[in-house]
Amino acid sequence: MADLAKFQQEITRFNSSYAKEAVKEPVNFWGLAGFAVAAAYTQSIIPLLIALIFEIAYMFILPNLPAYRQLVDRREKERRLSLNKSNREKLIKSYTPREREAVDYLNWQKKNIQENYKKFTGARELPSNLHMLHQRWEDFVDLLDVYRRRKQHLKSINRQAVHNQLAQAFRAAENAGDEKTRRVQLTNVEILKRRLASFDELERSVKLVEGQLQSIENFFGYLNDEIVTMSTPEKFSLLDFEQLSDSIAMTKQMLDATSDSVGALDSYNREMGNYELLPHSNS
Structure with a gap:
């Protein structure tokens, strides 16, 4: 029911x-x-x-009317695409000049690849894989945002200070005069341990995203080189696009898995007044 x-x-x-x-x-x-x-x-x-x-x-x-519903659905799709484009442009404006340069260069490569495909193969239409290059470019923009925010988190972390706090909490728990004080200090120990573990997860995720960004850049460069030597569209079908798509999907899945750790750090930075380290603080 x-x-x-x-x-x-x-x-x-x-x-x-x-x-x-x-x-x-x-x-x-x-x-x-x-x-x-x-x-x-x-x-x-x-x-x-x-x-x-x-x-x-x-x-x-x-x-x-089915025709009217299709019209409404098309309008809604266009509205969402426009909103998505606007939000992404706003996000790119918040990047540093060096980051914007990387984004713009990849966008230029994307257009160059598509133009060269038509030029060297004589094809009038782009294959679906090349249309998906725009999605890969958007993935790059989104992952770059994740990368820079998480890297900023790492820069804000004083790992040694947390280690010192953990050692102090251990000693305080061992030297506690009563059970209530001991339990409070042991709780503090567990919290500090979780903070250190979240630092490690964050560090691993930053390295993963950094590698993924490099993979996207290298793939675009590889395509740009390969298409110049192509004479027929059939040869293009031999290029492997799925590997990059699967890799990006895996990276996003891993980032989702570590989002709790980042959320905890966001809460900590909010409490400490580090608002510049929070998501979209520059937008």
Whole structure:
């Protein structure tokens, strides 16, 4: 029953989104405005009653038309793509000049690869793999953001100070005069141990992302070199794109697995007032 209720809620929300779009259509607005003007001009409610009938029919028919739903879905997809592009451009503006240079150079390489493919193979259309280069470029931008934020975290860490605090907590627990004090200090010991473990995870993730960024850059350079020597589109199909895609997916999965550790560090930096080390603090 719970699953059925949830399914019905999803259907209702799905349908209501199309209904909301139908209400906002210019044709609906101007149609209602026309009837309102007619009612004011004739001093009669008949145009308003007719408008109500037409509106009910309009709201019943239009949101359920497959063609209209496809139009709404296409608009929503375009809106999300535009928002995604805007957010990524804003993110790139927050990068250092050196980071922006790396992003711009990779974007230039992407365009150069696509142009050279058509030039040297004589093909009019790009294969799907080359269209996906834009996604790989976006992956580079996103991973670069993760890399720089996590590297900043590492720079903010005084590992030796935490080790010293851990040693002090150990001694305090051993020399505690009562059980309550001992338990408090042992809790502190465990927290400090977890902090050190999170530092190690963070360090490993930074090295992983750094390697992945280099892989993307090297792959673009490799493609740029290979396409210049190609004479037919068939040879292009032999190039391995899947390995890079799988590697990026693995990296993102690993980053998700370490997000708890980074979240703990974010909380710590927020408490300490290190706001410049928090995500999107520069945007």
